[in-house]
Amino acid sequence: MTTSARMLRLLSLLQTHRYWPGAELSERLDVSPRTLRRDIDRLRELGYAVDAMRGVSGGYQLRAGGQLPPLLLEDEEAVAIAVGLRTAAAGAVSGMEETSVQALTKVTALMPPRLRRQLDALRTQTENFTWGGGPVVDAAVLTLLAQGCRDDEPLRFTYTAREAEPTERWVEPHRLVSLGRRWYLVAYDRDRQDWRSFRVDRIADARLFGGRFRPRDLPAEDALTFVQSGIRRMPQRYAVRVRVEAPVERVQQAVGHWGSVVADGAGCRLAMNVDDLQWPLMVLTQVGADFRIDGPPELADQVRRAAGTFSRAGGHPGGDR
Amino acid sequence: MTTSARMLRLLSLLQTHRYWPGAELSERLDVSPRTLRRDIDRLRELGYAVDAMRGVSGGYQLRAGGQLPPLLLEDEEAVAIAVGLRTAAAGAVSGMEETSVQALTKVTALMPPRLRRQLDALRTQTENFTWGGGPVVDAAVLTLLAQGCRDDEPLRFTYTAREAEPTERWVEPHRLVSLGRRWYLVAYDRDRQDWRSFRVDRIADARLFGGRFRPRDLPAEDALTFVQSGIRRMPQRYAVRVRVEAPVERVQQAVGHWGSVVADGAGCRLAMNVDDLQWPLMVLTQVGADFRIDGPPELADQVRRAAGTFSRAGGHPGGDR
DNA sequence: GGATTGCGGCCAGGAACTGGCCGCAATGCT
DNA sequence: AGCATTGCGGCCAGTTCCTGGCCGCAATCC
Numbered sequence: 229m230t231t232s233a234r235m236l237r238l239l240s241l242l243q244t245h246r247y248w249p250g251a252e253l254s255e256r257l258d259v260s261p262r263t264l265r266r267d268i269d270r271l272r273e274l275g276y277a278v279d280a281m282r283g284v285s286g287g288y289q290l291r292a293g294g295q296l297p298p299l300l301l302e303d304e305e306a307v308a309i310a311v312g313l314r315t316a317a318a319g320a321v322s323g324m325e326e327t328s329v330q331a332l333t334k335v336t337a338l339m340p341p342r343l344r345r346q347l348d349a350l351r352t353q354t355e356n357f358t359w360g361g362g363p364v365v366d367a368a369v370l371t372l373l374a375q376g377c378r379d380d381e382p383l384r385f386t387y388t389a390r391e392a393e394p395t396e397r398w399v400e401p402h403r404l405v406s407l408g409r410r411w412y413l414v415a416y417d418r419d420r421q422d423w424r425s426f427r428v429d430r431i432a433d434a435r436l437f438g439g440r441f442r443p444r445d446l447p448a449e450d451a452l453t454f455v456q457s458g459i460r461r462m463p464q465r466y467a468v469r470v471r472v473e474a475p476v477e478r479v480q481q482a483v484g485h486w487g488s489v490v491a492d493g494a495g496c497r498l499a500m501n502v503d504d505l506q507w508p509l510m511v512l513t514q515v516g517a518d519f520r521i522d523g524p525p526e527l528a529d530q531v532r533r534a535a536g537t538f539s540r541a542g543g544h545p546g547g548d549r
Numbered sequence: 550m551t552t553s554a555r556m557l558r559l560l561s562l563l564q565t566h567r568y569w570p571g572a573e574l575s576e577r578l579d580v581s582p583r584t585l586r587r588d589i590d591r592l593r594e595l596g597y598a599v600d601a602m603r604g605v606s607g608g609y610q611l612r613a614g615g616q617l618p619p620l621l622l623e624d625e626e627a628v629a630i631a632v633g634l635r636t637a638a639a640g641a642v643s644g645m646e647e648t649s650v651q652a653l654t655k656v657t658a659l660m661p662p663r664l665r666r667q668l669d670a671l672r673t674q675t676e677n678f679t680w681g682g683g684p685v686v687d688a689a690v691l692t693l694l695a696q697g698c699r700d701d702e703p704l705r706f707t708y709t710a711r712e713a714e715p716t717e718r719w720v721e722p723h724r725l726v727s728l729g730r731r732w733y734l735v736a737y738d739r740d741r742q743d744w745r746s747f748r749v750d751r752i753a754d755a756r757l758f759g760g761r762f763r764p765r766d767l768p769a770e771d772a773l774t775f776v777q778s779g780i781r782r783m784p785q786r787y788a789v790r791v792r793v794e795a796p797v798e799r800v801q802q803a804v805g806h807w808g809s810v811v812a813d814g815a816g817c818r819l820a821m822n823v824d825d826l827q828w829p830l831m832v833l834t835q836v837g838a839d840f841r842i843d844g845p846p847e848l849a850d851q852v853r854r855a856a857g858t859f860s861r862a863g864g865h866p867g868g869d870r
Numbered sequence: 871g872g873a874t875t876g877c878g879g880c881c882a883g884g885a886a887c888t889g890g891c892c893g894c895a896a897t898g899c900t
Numbered sequence: 901a902g903c904a905t906t907g908c909g910g911c912c913a914g915t916t917c918c919t920g921g922c923c924g925c926a927a928t929c930c
């Protein structure tokens with residue numbers, strides 16, 4: 229075995245178990261103890277913090293150091309990471325979407341086919357719940373677009389614009405933007421010879437087309453502002469304001485960080501800015517306490533509708549409390 | 550620079566951008582083109598699939614190969630992975646909890662302190678929404694326990710059993726089990742000299758105590774059956790059965806894979822087995838269609854209560870539809 | 871105090887790496 | 901068709917660096 233391969237194996241061993249007696253390591257790597265000590269030294273010189281304990285039951289241990297060592301993952305771990313990133317990219321953790329997609333692209337691009345098949349098998353199981361009714365974004369499409377952006381590779385896909393027939397597009401992808409609960413692709417449309425932003429949930433049948441292109445300059449400050457200027461219906465258009473008769477902690481727990489909650493007398497005031505009223509409705513269901521809607525009126529409509537549905541299903545409408 | 554360090558850098562370069570002209574790589578690594586070609590060869594011998602394109606604008610590219618190469622992550626990517634795994638471990642993706650914790654343990658254990666601080670800062674932002682009211686499990690505690698299990702290190706923690714005073718425990722951790730929406734630690738209690746299962750959400754102030762122990766044999770087939778036999782209140786005790794007047798696809802999308810949906814006439818029948826009725830209630834809110842509850846009666850109570858809350862908040866109860 | 875385990879200097883032999891040279895094979899442009 | 905570009909890999913000579921074995925030393929536990 230070559231030295232570099234051995235170093236990788238050593239790193240991998242140190243990542244699985246915690247303490248390794250030097251003798252065991254040298255045996256596993258099939259080198260003399262002296263060489264093992266030298267290998268450990270080499271790792272240290274590379275900046276990885278390898279601790280050593282002397283005396284009886286001593287051994288080596290990879291500590292958290294100055295930098296993250298190359299992660300050597302088991303198959304299952306890699307799949308778990310991809311699944312976790314997929315939910316994060318879908319907006320389960322706000323603020324992390326872009327980075328999650330970036331990491332997801334890296335991981336999936338390097339995955340051997342067998343792992344990718346596992347992941348596809350899991351997809352049907354995982355991705356279809358959408359946290360309040362936003363459009364479903366296919367993680368596979370998302371990573372493909374991200375790859376195109378990263379590597380400057382042209383893409384083709386079918387785009388179904390709002391109330392229009394599907395059209396075939398050929399673009400130079402520039403950047404992915406997560407805005408509100410939606411993903412947008414900013415790209416240069418080769419046929420139309422102009423910049424466009426595409427809603428990712430309306431993109432179908434995307435594929436890399438091979439070759440590379442020279443990146444153009446976007447005629448805007450950055451991709452985010454470009455997308456924002458192009459959207460007519462601004463997302464997060466509902467400013468939800470509700471007074472809830474429940475302690476602030478309970479409401480805070482239900483809403484997470486997608487809204488702000490301030491105490492007000494015995495209850496609290498909840499403020500959220502959302503694109504879709506399904507979400508505040510679910511929060512209110514979750515809390516289960518009485519509340520009063522200060523706005524918007526559409527939310528009141530939703531609540532009335534839900535009240536109708538529930539009372540028809542449950543029997544006597546104003547029932548026990 | 551040593552050869553192994555150079556190989557790692559090369560791998561890292563190949564992971565960031567997609568196509569690399571050989572000349573650029575050899576320049577960055579400060580070796581001759583000939584050596585670069587040899588390095589590429591070495592990578593291939595290690596099993597990583599490096600593609601090459603010849604001719605003008607040719608170059609190298611790391612393809613998905615037989616095995617997953619060591620992941621060289623940017624700081625932000627590592628944090629994104631940890632965050633994604635945390636939500637997955639908390640039960641956002643059922644079936645992946647154990648593996649997610651395993652991967653999370655590996656990643657966080659290797660993280661340099663600065664990244665762990667970032668992660669802690671994000672924790673307050675992310676972990677507090679609990680998908681239907683289950684108890685909150687602290688991801689930091691979870692990974693600590695997982696580490697103890699993996700490395701056979703004894704643990705100390707404070708345990709607050711059901712309606713009892715907190716007690717100090719000293720255990721040999723054996724396995725973590727995710728059951729329903731809860732986490733359990735199976736461990737040998739050193740003071741009581743017997744096996745116990747602990748609910749992780751009732752564990753506080755856990756810390757590794759140093760040293761290692763020789764693993765004992767668990768007096769049960771596996772950890773899962775041990776936990777199950779010890780739980781009096783079986784989780785998932787409600788068998789929810791509802792007829793919904795909405796197409797099967799819509800209901801399926803709302804419920805994800807936490808229940809089964811079969812078509813029935815114009816509507817469908819929804820079946821879920823849950824521990825907590827909050828969850829089916831949210832699904833029904835999400836669907837928004839009329840429905841009839843076939844069981845359990847407690848769900849009907851919940852629905853009536855929600856109907857009351859909503860109608861008081863929304864104005865006229867049987868409102869528009 | 872003794873046993874165990876890691877540390878690192880020293881040394882000699884040898885394995886492996888390096889850079890330079892070559893002709894060859896794809897690939898894409900003109 | 902011809903040409904430039906870029907990767908491929910054999911060969912070679914020089915040299916670096918890696919290895920295993922030996923040693924005395926230091927820390928740690930019993």
